[in-house]
Amino acid sequence: MKTIREINEKIKKGDAVVVTAEEMIEIVEEMGPKGAAKEVDVVTTGTFGAMCSSGVFLNFGHSDPPIKMMRTYLNGVEAYSGLAAVDAYLGAAQPNSDDDIDINYGGAHVIEDLVAGKEVRLVAEGYTTDCYPRKRVSTTITLEDLNQAIMVNPRNSYQTYPAATNSREEKIYTYMGTLLPEYSNINYSGAGQLNPLQNDYNRERKTYNTIGIGTKIFLGGGIGYIIGEGTQHNPEKAFGTLMVKGDLKTMSTKFLRAGTMPNYGCTLYVGVGVPIPVLNEEVAKACAVRDEDIQVPILDFGVPRRDRPVVARTNYKELRKGEVTIEIYDNELKRWVEKTVKTASISSYKKSREVAEELKRWILNGDFTLSEPVAPLGRGSCKPMKAEAKLVRDILSKPPIVARPNISIEEAARILTEKNINHLPIVDEEGRLLGIVTSWDIAKAVAQNIKSICEIMTRKVISSTLDEPIDVVARKMSRYDISGVPVVDSGGRVVGMVTAEDLSKLLGYRKF
Amino acid sequence: MKKRIYYWVHEEYRDKPIISKVILETKVMINILVAKMRPQESFLILELSGSKEQIEKALNLLKKYGEYEDIPKTIEKNKERCIDCGACIVHCPVNAISREEDFTIVFNDKECIGCKNCVKICPLKAIEVCEI
Ligand code: SF4
Numbered sequence: 001m002k003t004i005r006e007i008n009e010k011i012k013k014g015d016a017v018v019v020t021a022e023e024m025i026e027i028v029e030e031m032g033p034k035g036a037a038k039e040v041d042v043v044t045t046g047t048f049g050a051m052c053s054s055g056v057f058l059n060f061g062h063s064d065p066p067i068k069m070m071r072t073y074l075n076g077v078e079a080y081s082g083l084a085a086v087d088a089y090l091g092a093a094q095p096n097s098d099d100d101i102d103i104n105y106g107g108a109h110v111i112e113d114l115v116a117g118k119e120v121r122l123v124a125e126g127y128t129t130d131c132y133p134r135k136r137v138s139t140t141i142t143l144e145d146l147n148q149a150i151m152v153n154p155r156n157s158y159q160t161y162p163a164a165t166n167s168r169e170e171k172i173y174t175y176m177g178t179l180l181p182e183y184s185n186i187n188y189s190g191a192g193q194l195n196p197l198q199n200d201y202n203r204e205r206k207t208y209n210t211i212g213i214g215t216k217i218f219l220g221g222g223i224g225y226i227i228g229e230g231t232q233h234n235p236e237k238a239f240g241t242l243m244v245k246g247d248l249k250t251m252s253t254k255f256l257r258a259g260t261m262p263n264y265g266c267t268l269y270v271g272v273g274v275p276i277p278v279l280n281e282e283v284a285k286a287c288a289v290r291d292e293d294i295q296v297p298i299l300d301f302g303v304p305r306r307d308r309p310v311v312a313r314t315n316y317k318e319l320r321k322g323e324v325t326i327e328i329y330d331n332e333l334k335r336w337v338e339k340t341v342k343t344a345s346i347s348s349y350k351k352s353r354e355v356a357e358e359l360k361r362w363i364l365n366g367d368f369t370l371s372e373p374v375a376p377l378g379r380g381s382c383k384p385m386k387a388e389a390k391l392v393r394d395i396l397s398k399p400p401i402v403a404r405p406n407i408s409i410e411e412a413a414r415i416l417t418e419k420n421i422n423h424l425p426i427v428d429e430e431g432r433l434l435g436i437v438t439s440w441d442i443a444k445a446v447a448q449n450i451k452s453i454c455e456i457m458t459r460k461v462i463s464s465t466l467d468e469p470i471d472v473v474a475r476k477m478s479r480y481d482i483s484g485v486p487v488v489d490s491g492g493r494v495v496g497m498v499t500a501e502d503l504s505k506l507l508g509y510r511k512f
Numbered sequence: 513m514k515k516r517i518y519y520w521v522h523e524e525y526r527d528k529p530i531i532s533k534v535i536l537e538t539k540v541m542i543n544i545l546v547a548k549m550r551p552q553e554s555f556l557i558l559e560l561s562g563s564k565e566q567i568e569k570a571l572n573l574l575k576k577y578g579e580y581e582d583i584p585k586t587i588e589k590n591k592e593r594c595i596d597c598g599a600c601i602v603h604c605p606v607n608a609i610s611r612e613e614d615f616t617i618v619f620n621d622k623e624c625i626g627c628k629n630c631v632k633i634c635p636l637k638a639i640e641v642c643e644i
Pocket residue numbers: 589593594595596597598599600601617633634635636637638639
């Protein structure tokens with residue numbers, strides 16, 4: 001048994017034994033947890049990955065005449081300033097207000113530029129008051145010009161994170177990176193055996209051994225503190241998160257970097273390292289966690305719902321090898337087949353190592369002592385939002401208007417005008433979808449003197465099902481640039497039609 | 513040996529099985545890395561493998577039906593920007609990106625065909641492709 005104070009004495013004298021979480025694995029293997037706890041004083045951990053829930057509180061100082069900033073832009077990126085006159089919070093995932101730049105230069109990029117010492121354009125507008133008469137400021141600032149730039153990240157350093165793959169026939173762009181069609185890659189994130197929470201997790205008690213409120217940490221290359229459990233903290237499921245703060249002025253672009261997940265959004269890559277004081281055997285044992293001990297589910301991001309299906313389960317060791325074999329259902333062969341899929345990391349293991357190494361160096365040099373937490377992390381909560389999904393079945397009212405392929409163009413035209421619709425699904429004798437004809441197709445057929453429906457109907461129809469959320473249908477329409485989709489039941493029979501018009505009434509979207 | 517080329521098929525041969533013809537006549541192996549077949553243009557990126565003579569013969573034959581160009585050195589990783597995550601690896605059609613023992617990501621510009629897949633997906637914008 002050791003105390004943090006004793007460890008700090010050793011650090012100051014230069015006697016402390018400090019190892020990284022990777023090195024600790026072998027030490028525990030050799031000496032056992034008891035021996036390792038005697039031998040080692042501090043284990044340093046590290047992670048470096050995309051952490052969207054990050055941002056900075058900025059204080060600009062007062063202008064003359066003073067302004068109460070209400071809309072605040074830094075290089076075109078809006079910072080929330082519904083705070084006191086010259087305070088603002090710049091979120092990492094905020095896109096640029098210029099639609100042409102959008103996610104290619106957002107909050108994270110401003111944060112990186114500030115840390116790099118670059119000049120940033122500040123434009124702010126206020127509503128005027130007797131004490132704040134100024135309407136507008138426009139100036140350039142650097143990090144140095146700010147009174148405070150305090151990074152406060154509501155959720156960082158996920159203990160572990162599910163991997164992602166895609167069952168769809170098309171490429172999709174997600175916060176887990178670009179996912180190729182038909183299970184062609186698996187993207188994963190996380191430092192695994194180097195992750196701070198993983199190394200501090202007490203698997204029996206489902207709590208954290210040493211990490212608490214007030215734990216001093218490495219944050220973005222500077223010194224930071226844990227200020228509580230992060231949002232969506234879920235220790236029951238070994239899914240802890242951290243809320244952290246640190247002074248942006250002490251950070252470096254080596255450990256704080258802006259990025260853009262293509263067609264998804266901008267994000268901040270943050271390096272977080274937590275020192276774990278090896279107080280006893282139990283702590284030492286937890287620090288021996290290996291990549292192969294950490295289960296990682298692989299989720300199908302092709303399903304755009306909150307509860308994405310688990311395709312397979314693996315662990316960080318397998319993922320880091322570069323290939324994982326999973327079983328998938330082949331719709332053509334109608335059976336399960338094995339598929340070896342390439343894996344790609346979207347966080348950096350190399351940088352995670354650098355974080356742990358850097359923190360180790362600080363402690364060995366006597367520059368960094370450990371803090372005594374003032375309270376343990378809270379229990380957290382991670383439940384779903386109270387918002388019902390509106391499904392296609394909820395909005396289908398009318399019976400479907402369909403036609404057989406042997407009707408004439410004139411008949412089709414008559415149905416469309418009489419029923420005042422633009423889409424006519426063409427079905428077989430069982431009512432199963434064969435194709436679709438739109439009023440546009442009819443107009444073209446008349447112009448070109450075409451006589452048969454089969455010649456003009458679209459056969460590869462984008463369709464929907466009764467259980468699909470209407471937002472998903474809306475995205476389909478915009479993605480394929482179509483104005484209506486037939487709805488089919490499990491037997492392929494047409495049960496209705498959803499049009500862009502129906503949806504814009506419901507969702508308030510203006511265009512598809 | 514292996515050789516990589518860009519290949520544009522002349523308009524009048526666009527619907528002819530030229531690649532098969534070259535394979536049959538010269539016995540060279542042809543791997544089609546990229547193919548863009550449209551009414552207005554047909555552009556291919558080909559990898560030829562065989563002996564030196566075979567490849568020369570194949571190139572001569574290809575010249576009859578279109579134009580080719582050698583693929584120049586194209587890719588460069590910006591070491592300052594790259595965080596060595598490895599997200600780009602799976603997007604490379606020719607395995608020109610690999611990971612070293614210490615998790616550093618390296619690009620082999622001899623293999624690279626300049627398709628820019630990696631450039632498009634890199635979140636850090638760390639890859640520079642020289643314009644051709
Ligand atoms: S995706 Fe970009 S940052 Fe990541 S390894 Fe490739 S080049 Fe480097």
